[in-house]
Amino acid sequence: MIYSELHNILSSKTIHLKSGQYLFTQGDSVKNIYCVNKGRIKLVRDTFEGTPILIHVAYAEESIAEASLFSKKYHCSAMAGTNTEVIVYSKDELLKILQENPESMMNLLKQLTTQVRDLRMLNETKSIYSAKEKVLTYLSTEFHRDKDSDLPLKDIAQKIGMAHETFYRTLKILENNGKIKRNKSHIKLTNL
Amino acid sequence: MIYSELHNILSSKTIHLKSGQYLFTQGDSVKNIYCVNKGRIKLVRDTFEGTPILIHVAYAEESIAEASLFSKKYHCSAMAGTNTEVIVYSKDELLKILQENPESMMNLLKQLTTQVRDLRMLNETKSIYSAKEKVLTYLSTEFHRDKDSDLPLKDIAQKIGMAHETFYRTLKILENNGKIKRNKSHIKLTNL
């Protein structure tokens, strides 16, 4: 997780959320920064038009609300999408430690840059219209390695922006074509 | 741009690229960090399967290769998609200054966090299947404000992941429905 190396310096606590339970609500003062340990957290923004929009779904190992590290209020709400476990860090404490330890700040910087890179990659993967191409591109990139290996197929489908049914079907086609191999829910590209 | 506040401290130079010209190539040693001033830079990765994949398109005000701030070699190639102007910073110099100025590092951190937030938002916008919904969601978010206001409609279409023809048509429909107003290429939501 993002703050792993600070884990022994930073005080933290773990909390458990039931599916549907809120972690924080849009407009709340930012007191804490969180990291998903298990399950998933949906970030939702209430727009002025009424219809709330989904901003992001954070899975295990993902930190949320880092952007809030520099803002007073949460700009969105966070709800558990399933039974979820999150680690809680104090925002002020985190900021203080970062200021005192340039090395750890540099480290956070590093992690953020790779996060940006991954997000860009994912973004472009989503722009691919053909289901086969999209899946192949996803599989051939590194941003999902390890991280996504234990994600349910359904969630992977959502992550790359396609209906899960289409994802299943596409996997089957690619498997029949010999492009991929898989046992249970572990998928591997065949070529090299 | 990302390093704006360092602009007077950091030495920099501006270079001009013709459409199709390369800024750097995958595998090159990372000597510089860049920021697009005008035009656009396409980041492309050559995969082992042969087919190169588009990773990202960077427009004006966007920095590229920040991820490379921490790596030895570029993991992708950068090509001008049109006549383009980029600002060049020395990687080593930038790193040194960041280490010496915790405040500027903190500032970069801040900009990266908002970048992450924007990317996530864009990501979810791309996940919306309905063209109308997608466009409305895009227009109702802030991540594009100012930044995208001068982008050609064609590029906006690509940014949110739809064919430009569909984008034009959708805009027309929304305009007829009174959901949006526009003069020339400036679009505005009508409600509040």
Next chain:
DNA sequence: CGAGTCGTTGAACGGAATCAATCGTCGTGG
């Protein structure tokens, strides 16, 4: 003045979303 690109519209096709039903598994509570 011509090449290139953006903006726009038309027509047609195809593929992905959607709706729906089934099976298996896992966790949970009675």
Next chain:
DNA sequence: CCACGACGATTGATTCCGTTCAACGACTCG
């Protein structure tokens, strides 16, 4: 401990809407 409910994985059928191909005018830039 077992039954029930929730959810993931899968497959089928259908519909529709967004992509694609194509053509044209306007504008800019060199």
